[in-house]
């Protein structure tokens with residue numbers, strides 16, 4: 001995300017209670033967790049997760065393969081004081097850049113080289129890494145921890161960097177290139193054999209290499225497929241959409257597919273002079289369009305094509321192993337400014353997916369499938385995400401909470417209240433959640449599920465609008481208005497992630513104990529951080545926290561970083577700084593190889609300055625990874641020089 005928080009949306013004017021209202025009322029000494037959870041939960045979760053792809057490698061039921069190693073950490077934490085190199089990892093570790101914006105993805109016979117003056121065409125960009133890498137997942141090939149596919153999002157573009165003449169004008173060719181720089185990459189990666197520490201590189205050519213862009217045809221499935229609100233002149237059936245964009249965080253399903261999440265889609269459309277009530281609920285306002293795509297791609301002009309707006313804001317399922325497979329927008333998971341989609345199995349083998357909506361005072365969602373996951377990969381689970389129940393979270397003041405079902409015909413979600421059917425409920429997920437009394441949150445970003453005990457975490461990155469006139473404020477128990485530094489929240493669901501009741505608590509309030517600003521201090525033990533965003537609990541249960549901070553409160557934290565902790569430590573987590581990113585970058589996309597010996601991370605928008613839409617000739621805030629070349633977002637593979645387990 002751009003670090004200018006004033007760009008963030010703030011459109012929830014419902015009367016629902018806010019997170020701070022509730023935190024204020026909670027006496028930590030009275031907090032109680034659901035009883036009987038952990039032992040049954042371990043037995044209930046670990047066995048089914050043996051089906052899972054990517055980082056969720058598990059073994060025999062009831063015995064976790066990492067139990068001998070545990071969640072221990074042994075690396076030397078990094079200091080943020082004094083001069084630092086562009087990218088810093090602890091002694092004994094190496095971070096290798098493997099995939100930069102503009103690098104060819106590896107489609108056989110079609111691998112255009114990156115041109116340092118940004119003169120690659122739109123057609124070339126569609127065969128190269130997109131801009132601004134974000135969420136990512138690793139899919140092993142033949143079960144390997146050293147050979148697999150990386151699927152990753154390209155969240156947004158800096159048009160100043162994307163074109164030789166910057167963003168001063170918009171032409172059809174530049175819009176086409178901008179659309180081609182969004183979307184998703186799927187690259188084949190492998191580590192050199194015979195080395196102690198895996199030395200990773202992208203495999204080129206690869207028959208599995210693929211780019212998905214803002215123009216790629218995709219299918220619509222679930223309750224909104226074919227809905228009247230999705231029908232357009234170009235697609236009268238309302239079942240085929242061109243493209244995905246604003247893809248922020250992501251997830252991997254237990255059956256081995258990639259879930260990419262459409263986040264800030266609303267800023268890509270030209271709104272009418274007077275947006276209607278529905279458009280206003282999504283923050284549309286005159287002059288709010290970040291891009292000028294509509295000047296050359298008419299479908300982005302809502303004055304002429306209002307329903308095109310409803311065709312974005314979904315979670316999209318992609319089969320990474322089939323470059324010809326059409327991506328599918330899974331509308332049963334709701335329409336939102338989707339940040340991510342962390343999944344695990346319920347006690348009876350269904351899938352539960354946790355999703356934050358990163359906007360001020362918006363909500364957190366959970367989807368639980370109707371049917372159990374079947375062995376056999378995507379072929380056996382092709383419609384699994386089309387049937388199930390979508391919930392929105394309500395956090396109650398006593399430390400418990402409810403997942404409220406977003407089901408047409410239940411409670412206020414009726415025709416009389418403007419919801420014709422379940423399709424309209426998911427298209428207007430925000431409005432439906434308003435009516436249910438869901439809790440307004442502080443920009444929920446990534447969610448992650450502890451594979452050992454089933455506890456679920458969400459990063460609430462910050463909310464600089466809290467306390468502003470007419471908006472929810474702070475209080476004695478949660479005294480940060482504005483919420484400059486963010487925090488991490490934790491849920492427990494007893495023995496089953498499908499449970500509609502949960503317990504919750506504050507895991508950590510981010511901040512810097514040395515900050516001269518009381519609002520920026522928090523309760524971090526160990527290394528300070530602010531604005532948590534990316535989040536990963538790795539296969540052995542270590543928590544990895546990425547930051548995307550800046551601005552007031554972050555003065556002692558001049559660069560974004562990656563930190564690690566054992567989330568179960570008695571007395572609270574001790575946070576250790578593991579990586580410091582290049583100037584101006586956000587650290588994101590953490591994913592661990594299944595053997596925990598490689599950590600892949602994305603370094604997004606290095607060199608971004610306050611004038612993020614910089615033009616050529618302007619000095620960028622650090623030209624990383626190559627000196628003298630315009631900065632490029634990139635994937636790095638981090639390994640331990642002795643080939644050991646990351647973080648241990």
Ligand code: FEO
Pocket residue numbers: 001155248249263339358445
């Ligand atoms: Fe794209 Fe919410 O960060």
Ligand code: CA
Pocket residue numbers: 001248249339445446533534548
């Ligand atoms: Ca994010």
Ligand code: CA
Pocket residue numbers: 001445461533548
């Ligand atoms: Ca962010």
